[in-house]
Amino acid sequence: MHPAKSVILFTTASGAGYGLIAWLGVLAILGLVPADRGLGLIAFGLGFGLVVLGLVSSTFHLGHPERAWRALSQWRSSWLSREGVAAVFTFLPSGLFALGWVVLGRNDGAFAVLGLIASLSCVATVACTAMIYASLKTIRAWHSPWTLPAYLVMAALSGGLLLLVLLGLWGQPLAGPFGAIVLALFAATLAVKLLYWRSLADMDDASTAESATGLGDFGKVSLLEAPHSESNYLMQEMGFQVARRHAERLRRFVLFGGLAAPFVLVLAGLALPGAGAVVAAVLAALLLGAGLAVERWLFFAEAKHVVTLYYGESRA
């Protein structure tokens, strides 16, 4: 599949934003974070900023962005519509939660409950984003049981690491329950990603050029002549091939540069005192950001659509 930059930015940025807001809600109801107004301003600013950046960039690939509001109407059948509805709804509890924190200096009681509702809405929104892809049977790489967990755990990890950095900047010690949670999320992301890639290698249930044409009874099917001499929309959108050549190297970067290295940096941050810890956490966040961007690029670029069976592929 063609990896559109707008969609990569949308899914990674909004994922991190929702993850950050969700963790604020969780830490508030557990009473693990003080309702510091400055911290709230920066954290919610960053969270909402990432969410809005993502949502706005997702409209860039539309043919008619001005009609985007129409996408809220078909939640009964469409995961894309459900995602729109969930995204719009999330602004309500998370906005009130943010106002209580930043304006009133409160994140307990009713505001903590609002925070919890905001957290759940964030999770629901990211889940809808994942389901847009996971529900497409035409793309085996996405129609995987690991797509939904991968989106959820990566949103939780990226948002959680951002919050850890902010807490560090606010003089909170990194070592503690939340630091441990972030480390666990690194391990979970690594595991989910490896399981996802392993599930891709299994091609048993793939569609074939034979099933696409129904000519399998007559023998092995291969494309003799394409419908036209030049490329077309389908081939450009679904027939992206660059990644498969570099997939191994990019996967290694995601595993080592994007996940293992920041894990070690966070671990070092938990052990280091003061400024060193924050520097380590910031570096970790930058590496993770690059890693997740490459991961998301691969998620699109490695995915093979069954329509390519009509354009020369033998299995998809």
Place this chain on the structure above:
Amino acid sequence: MTSLPRNPGPTKLGLVIDLDICVGCHACAVNCKEWNTGGHSAPLTDHDPYGADPSGVWFNRIHSFEVVDDDGDSRTVHFPKSCLHCDDAPCVTVCPTGASYKREEDGIVLVNAEACIGCKLCSWACPYGAREYDEDAGVMKKCTLCVDKIYNENLPERSRVPACVSTCPAGARHFGDLGDPDSEVSLLVAARDGYALMPEQGCAPVNRYLPPRPKAVAAESSGVSALAPVAAEAGSAGMLARWVDRMLSR
């Protein structure tokens, strides 16, 4: 409403394409473009049509496949493909705006260009590549089964079939009600073991394909033996021929 029709009618209009007859002339694609660039989803935009890298919107495309059996015997199959107007059309249910819909009365899948936001998700959901994005209009377009032709009372009755069907010079395309088991197209499908494409995708397409008929005469049983290599036959040839063969083989 992009949910599929809750009470679909019995009528399922669709195409039956005979792969035994199709000669791969592309006339159906050309006449499809001709009709539809002035029809329901007009225009079917082209980019750089006379330049080095032309592209454009087509509702119908003809692929040619080579099929080789275990004995190495091969055949060429020309394979026209357009929207299959699926019963469980995923392009309809994924649409976030309600622009994509399946008609209750005849099962035709259409796009309301006024409501389409051009998110392209329907083209991702379709296994058959039936969805086209019009860069100029910023909306998705697709085969309408010539909805503006098949019901058009200004046309003589025999012309009220999709453009691809009326133009096919070989008679490889048939149009009719596949929901009626006694219709001509349904009987044809039954008689020729017509099949659906990629049933494992679960879209329940309406269109059917008729497989190529078995070759009338297989190569080895045709009674015409291939020319045998001269060297192998040299033993039984005349003396002069054997001498020439020996001379030339040096």
